[in-house]
Amino acid sequence: MKQILLPIILLVGSIYGYIEDSINPALSDETSLLPPPQNISYGTLSGQIDPCNLNFDINMSVKGSNHLQDLLAYYKPRLFPNISQNCNIKKRLLKAQVNTIKFIINNDITELMTKSLEDMDESYEIYVDQDLTQIQIKANQYVGYVRGLATLKQLIKPSKKNQGFYEVKFLPLIIKDAPRFPYRGFMLDTARHYHSVKTIKEIIDVLSSAKFSVFHWHIVDDESFPMELKSFPSITLNGAFSADKVYTREMMTDIINYGLKLGIRVIPEFDNPGHTRSIGYDPELEPLMRCWNTNFSYYLPDAYRIKGARTGVLDPSYSQSYEVIEGILRDINDIFPDNMLMLGGDEVLTYCFDENPKIKDFMKENGILTYSDLFQYHIEKVKKIVANINANKTTLYWSNEDTFFLDFKPNDILLYWGQSSNIGNLSQIYPNNKFVLLPGDHYYLDCGRANKYGGTTWCEPFKSWWSIYQFEPEDYLTKDRVYGGEVAAWSEKFNDLNIHSAIWPRALALADKLWGQKVPTDLQRLTTRLHLFEKQLESQGIPFTPITDGYCEASNICFERRDPLLQVANPIHENVDKYNFIK
Amino acid sequence: MKQILLPIILLVGSIYGYIEDSINPALSDETSLLPPPQNISYGTLSGQIDPCNLNFDINMSVKGSNHLQDLLAYYKPRLFPNISQNCNIKKRLLKAQVNTIKFIINNDITELMTKSLEDMDESYEIYVDQDLTQIQIKANQYVGYVRGLATLKQLIKPSKKNQGFYEVKFLPLIIKDAPRFPYRGFMLDTARHYHSVKTIKEIIDVLSSAKFSVFHWHIVDDESFPMELKSFPSITLNGAFSADKVYTREMMTDIINYGLKLGIRVIPEFDNPGHTRSIGYDPELEPLMRCWNTNFSYYLPDAYRIKGARTGVLDPSYSQSYEVIEGILRDINDIFPDNMLMLGGDEVLTYCFDENPKIKDFMKENGILTYSDLFQYHIEKVKKIVANINANKTTLYWSNEDTFFLDFKPNDILLYWGQSSNIGNLSQIYPNNKFVLLPGDHYYLDCGRANKYGGTTWCEPFKSWWSIYQFEPEDYLTKDRVYGGEVAAWSEKFNDLNIHSAIWPRALALADKLWGQKVPTDLQRLTTRLHLFEKQLESQGIPFTPITDGYCEASNICFERRDPLLQVANPIHENVDKYNFIK
The missing domain is CATH 3.20.20.80 (Glycosidases)
Structure with a gap:
């Protein structure tokens, strides 16, 4: 378990095992959420999701819960593309582990948006416990659930192991998130x-x-x-x-x-x-x-x-x-x-x-x-x-x-x-x-x-x-x-x-x-998450201009991880134009 | 009739009536071919084309004429989009004037391309006589016909008067064209x-x-x-x-x-x-x-x-x-x-x-x-x-x-x-x-x-x-x-x-x-032909970055016609950044 950025979650982090925060691209892929959450703690397990047998748990007695249903109608095909096709496949090889996405709602959410930006509370929390059966999203306002689902969208990926399934890696998981500027x-x-x-x-x-x-x-x-x-x-x-x-x-x-x-x-x-x-x-x-x-x-x-x-x-x-x-x-x-x-x-x-x-x-x-x-x-x-x-x-x-x-x-x-x-x-x-x-x-x-x-x-x-x-x-x-x-x-x-x-x-x-963050701490992760977003745009058919060339995209070795506090000397800067042969 | 650029066609030009070379956008539209032909002479008439009853006249006894047929198969749907739909319309309101596109072929055209770029002859000629019934294209090599059809593509537009018809304006027409650089x-x-x-x-x-x-x-x-x-x-x-x-x-x-x-x-x-x-x-x-x-x-x-x-x-x-x-x-x-x-x-x-x-x-x-x-x-x-x-x-x-x-x-x-x-x-x-x-x-x-x-x-x-x-x-x-x-x-x-x-x-x-031309003679025409090309790209579903804003596109008054030999003073150049409020 590794805490990122804020000491506040060290305590939570210590509950689970420890993840080496290596430069392994696969790892940085999975945790390269854009934008990065303020607090994230994660484990080493992975949870399989069967989108055809996934329960979205919304307390329908809460006022405004219909708004969440509308939001889910938007998100379901984006979280699980081609879900209807997949559900026609008869044989299911695997019992899914994550079977519920639960919305924990403490307030009415009748208002989609507060009238004032200052009153808007975009904070949200995501929890996946050690039994891996439930993804919980908690927020104070409707907009918090919107932000939480945006995070979830980046966490859930097609399963590499099981066709038709999806997976969430790095479980158990705790995200406590809120923006720096409104x-x-x-x-x-x-x-x-x-x-x-x-x-x-x-x-x-x-x-x-x-x-x-x-x-x-x-x-x-x-x-x-x-x-x-x-x-x-x-x-x-x-x-x-x-x-x-x-x-x-x-x-x-x-x-x-x-x-x-x-x-x-x-x-x-x-x-x-x-x-x-x-x-x-x-x-x-x-x-x-x-x-x-x-x-x-x-x-x-x-x-x-x-x-x-x-x-x-x-x-x-x-x-x-x-x-x-x-x-x-x-x-x-x-x-x-x-x-x-x-x-x-x-x-x-x-x-x-x-x-x-x-x-x-x-x-x-x-x-x-x-x-x-x-x-x-x-x-x-x-x-x-x-x-x-x-x-x-x-x-x-x-x-x-x-x-x-x-x-x-x-x-x-x-x-x-x-x-x-x-x-x-x-x-x-x-x-x-x-x-x-x-x-x-x-x-x-x-x-x-x-x-x-x-x-x-x-x-x-x-x-x-x-x-x-x-x-x-x-x-x-x-x-x-x-x-x-x-x-x-x-x-x-x-x-x-x-x-x-x-x-x-x-x-x-x-x-x-x-x-x-105020300062991006890691150029490799920053470019990785932009590139992951490019892939998301591509899958949605949205054109974009790539941030780097195909070689740097494929290898992810052009951009280095650096300690942001380490001010390096710049001995060859004068030669950059000479050596940096980009026509 | 107006000769553009080369005195050599003044003689030809004098056969027909005279066209005022005004800044009328419609006129500059029609003659704004990209690239501009080396020689062009044109009249004041317009010819209607019924694409469903248009004869493509190729002398099939010429060796290599099949190449022209292949080229026409490519060009026909580009010259006359939705032709099959239009041909199902029963009522024809108008007798077409232009009924033939004739390829005048003097040489075998068995080779699509010469082995050497230097031996390539891209010259072509387009004629529409005063009776307006025939568009003639003449070339020495296959590639000349390709260039001629590219010109024709820009000349033929959907008829504004008759639905399902196309039209060529500024007839009769003589184009004698060849590139400056190979x-x-x-x-x-x-x-x-x-x-x-x-x-x-x-x-x-x-x-x-x-x-x-x-x-x-x-x-x-x-x-x-x-x-x-x-x-x-x-x-x-x-x-x-x-x-x-x-x-x-x-x-x-x-x-x-x-x-x-x-x-x-x-x-x-x-x-x-x-x-x-x-x-x-x-x-x-x-x-x-x-x-x-x-x-x-x-x-x-x-x-x-x-x-x-x-x-x-x-x-x-x-x-x-x-x-x-x-x-x-x-x-x-x-x-x-x-x-x-x-x-x-x-x-x-x-x-x-x-x-x-x-x-x-x-x-x-x-x-x-x-x-x-x-x-x-x-x-x-x-x-x-x-x-x-x-x-x-x-x-x-x-x-x-x-x-x-x-x-x-x-x-x-x-x-x-x-x-x-x-x-x-x-x-x-x-x-x-x-x-x-x-x-x-x-x-x-x-x-x-x-x-x-x-x-x-x-x-x-x-x-x-x-x-x-x-x-x-x-x-x-x-x-x-x-x-x-x-x-x-x-x-x-x-x-x-x-x-x-x-x-x-x-x-x-x-x-x-x-x-x-060595020097574009007219900024308005230059931008007009780029913008006409943008419309062509748009109709083909090819994305592009517009050369100017929508106001200049619509009004075509941002770019002026100037005598290229008149060197103007630049009294307010220093103020350009101040006045030129483009954020």
């Missing part, structure tokens, strides 16, 4: 390219299986407005790429419910007053847009010129701007149940306000001195609109080096997308706020693929799985100031055909790290 | 990851439709040896990743024949004496490997160490090395009919020779002074082996800044993969050779995705479609020294699931440029 997010931009509901659900599948908690839906932007609206249907009519590239209310609700079932909060974003050009495609609303007629030209070598960032800013001096915003926010409030609402506030080109000579009059009337103050005025005005629609909403905003002049309310959550090197300043600039970190130099999944004009972008180079692991929030801020982090998939170069292969498995490094 | 290559590495025959055939489909001429198959390397051998079966047994990751002789022949049918020469590579570690996985051959036990360590930040470039060099002082090489080359010669044979000669770590103390004795006996001379000795020895096996083979070698000390025979073709800035020196260093250019700073499709350890590579950044267009061989060498160019897909990060989305459509920029 907000483990993935952001998808559906405005630069439209992504189908099918693809978004597949993304949620993968997110849930790696214990993410948030799907941040950057649904609209300058480029298109694919969201159906009751308030201003003409915005969608004019602003979507086409009639078949719209998310109807039904489709959005479908995605939200799919996320709720799988423990993924779907948080909508309506970025304003900037990034709203698609609203101006509605001829009646075009007058509200500033910078509408501005084409920033972008010059390339030779004689080529391309028309640059087409953007739009809703004019904060028009009351009609706020009528539009309120309409959109009422639609969002109708559809999205989560208490978190992302209001953007990103990249407002304040000099666009120069276009409207009457803005100066409006500012005078309202005692607004600068364009920055006008931006602040807009933020506060919209915040009041939100409070009026739904007092329970927690508002989220973008933050980076360009907008440090803005003030926010203490409960506002800031999604910081600037450079990691500036994160240390955040606790002084915003002493009362919590942060979700998306440093562009680590967490932007779209970097390094050229921009929409084929040129380089500000966020070069490509962010590899290694780069994602390298960023540690607690290196920059105290833990209480960090809500979590988020990887972002801006979709200039991501469409419905390439999104999976573009983001997996490297995006999972975020959940691996923010759920699990 | 070697327009795509290299696939199947050693770092195995790619299925299905995927390779799909790649050949796309290559052929964009008029590539060469599929350079980097079949084996250090990481694996997936090629079946009659000579040394144990090499494959030990060197392939697994038994199901082997190309059998049948599979290789299947791929070669598929290429031949579609005008794609399949050129095999056996890189030696370096990049041969996978041979050493055979225990009996391990003693021939130098640097076998060397693990170049690669240090990452913190305490992580990974084992770096695992390589192998066949010891040139052992006669057994040449027995192995001869065996492999005899296998290759049995299977691959093309007269071009790529022998590698890349990245030989000559200091590995220090491992074998007897090498010095061997060098003395043979009057070899330096390790570089020993490398040269090896090259010449293998060249003689090849000549002995098949005197007609033209040998190809890698070349970059590290191997400029090597001498080559005048007929050898050098595949230069160094920096573009050094290409100008090649004509002095190798005054008698022709070159295929794969400058790593423009043509390496794998760059910018992190290396196999998650770190950055020497060939950062990512090579976008724009970067591929930016390289012009004739800027560096006179045209007579350039065989052509090649984009390379090294497979550290490319597996069977992501290869398509990783390379398309940007790889096509190579064929677009090396077949077509």
Whole structure:
């Protein structure tokens, strides 16, 4: 028996025998859960499971137990693929050892998700006793069972010994698990390219299986407005790429419910007053847009010129701007149940306000001195609109080096997308706020693929799985100031055909790290669990970009186990480029 | 009527009416063939085609006409998808105008491909007269008809007016076309990851439709040896990743024949004496490997160490090395009919020779002074082996800044993969050779995705479609020294699931440029034809990474038409990063 990471379970560990924590790939395979549990103790035995004679024990008198049944309906074919075929095989060679998966339920689980992320308790425990007959999963909330099943999915594998059977190794087993940070997010931009509901659900599948908690839906932007609206249907009519590239209310609700079932909060974003050009495609609303007629030209070598960032800013001096915003926010409030609402506030080109000579009059009337103050005025005005629609909403905003002049309310959550090197300043600039970190130099999944004009972008180079692991929030801020982090998939170069292969498995490094350890202790195990996840994706037919080459995949000897505390010298680093012949 | 590019067809052009060469997207759509034909003249009419009543007129008395029938069997469902369904529709509303596609054949076409790339005549002509009843395709060799059909595929589109019909616009039409460079290559590495025959055939489909001429198959390397051998079966047994990751002789022949049918020469590579570690996985051959036990360590930040470039060099002082090489080359010669044979000669770590103390004795006996001379000795020895096996083979070698000390025979073709800035020196260093250019700073499709350890590579950044267009061989060498160019897909990060989305459509920029104009004359048309190709890929179910965002795709106003001779000033270039808000 071996305790991993936390001394707290040494006592439990001592009950059973001892497992040598060797570099045996088979062993590291089995214990390479992604993300790694906070506490795990395991033995040397293995338990066979007959999926055709497995009892799922749920106390049906508990309120909300039907939710667990729905969840099991989702998980059963994923835990035991081709189960119906296997059950037709008449001869059973073996008496199964594990015959029950028991849900230990102490509370009602009527709510799939708490309204607030802070109230969410994702902790769970898994037990397999020495008699090996029962896998027990225990949690305090529905979402805890979701996390526990995600772990179980990685523990149960087809039996190598008995066809049609499955097995769990390293029994008896105790896992006591909970996340390090509550907000483990993935952001998808559906405005630069439209992504189908099918693809978004597949993304949620993968997110849930790696214990993410948030799907941040950057649904609209300058480029298109694919969201159906009751308030201003003409915005969608004019602003979507086409009639078949719209998310109807039904489709959005479908995605939200799919996320709720799988423990993924779907948080909508309506970025304003900037990034709203698609609203101006509605001829009646075009007058509200500033910078509408501005084409920033972008010059390339030779004689080529391309028309640059087409953007739009809703004019904060028009009351009609706020009528539009309120309409959109009422639609969002109708559809999205989560208490978190992302209001953007990103990249407002304040000099666009120069276009409207009457803005100066409006500012005078309202005692607004600068364009920055006008931006602040807009933020506060919209915040009041939100409070009026739904007092329970927690508002989220973008933050980076360009907008440090803005003030926010203490409960506002800031999604910081600037450079990691500036994160240390955040606790002084915003002493009362919590942060979700998306440093562009680590967490932007779209970097390094050229921009929409084929040129380089500000966020070069490509962010590899290694780069994602390298960023540690607690290196920059105290833990209480960090809500979590988020990887972002801006979709200039991501469409419905390439999104999976573009983001997996490297995006999972975020959940691996923010759920699990502060420092990955072992490069071999880290790469092993990413590679095991690749195999899982492959079996689900989800494309991915492999983290390493076929030789390193097959042999698992490219990556070494190292004592993380041992700082090694780097004598040949200068020669790496010379010796590291990778064309 | 409008002549494009070449004054030679002005006379022809004057026969018909005149078309305003406007920036009308519809017009640029229709004439945005990829690659653009050398000469095209077109009118203002449009011709309807009823695919159910279309006559393919082939003079069956010509020898080899059966090859054209096979080619048509491939093309018919691609030209007219769902033709069988459409033909069941009883009512025909319209009398078709174009009722015949006629192949004008003046020569026997018994050979699918000439033995030599230099003798290959890819020219073709397409005519549609004023009566619009007949599309005529004329060529001198089989491959010319392949190229002509690739053009026709892009010209024929579903009729917008008549369901079940197709149409060709801009008639009457004259196309007289031939490539600028004969070697327009795509290299696939199947050693770092195995790619299925299905995927390779799909790649050949796309290559052929964009008029590539060469599929350079980097079949084996250090990481694996997936090629079946009659000579040394144990090499494959030990060197392939697994038994199901082997190309059998049948599979290789299947791929070669598929290429031949579609005008794609399949050129095999056996890189030696370096990049041969996978041979050493055979225990009996391990003693021939130098640097076998060397693990170049690669240090990452913190305490992580990974084992770096695992390589192998066949010891040139052992006669057994040449027995192995001869065996492999005899296998290759049995299977691959093309007269071009790529022998590698890349990245030989000559200091590995220090491992074998007897090498010095061997060098003395043979009057070899330096390790570089020993490398040269090896090259010449293998060249003689090849000549002995098949005197007609033209040998190809890698070349970059590290191997400029090597001498080559005048007929050898050098595949230069160094920096573009050094290409100008090649004509002095190798005054008698022709070159295929794969400058790593423009043509390496794998760059910018992190290396196999998650770190950055020497060939950062990512090579976008724009970067591929930016390289012009004739800027560096006179045209007579350039065989052509090649984009390379090294497979550290490319597996069977992501290869398509990783390379398309940007790889096509190579064929677009090396077949077509020296300078793309119009950024809007260039991006339009890449985007049209994306739609073609989409309809074939081939994933790709879009060249731009959905807004630029839909509106086509991001990219401007410019006079290429007009050098514009760049007043706001400094502000690009500020204004160009692409996250």
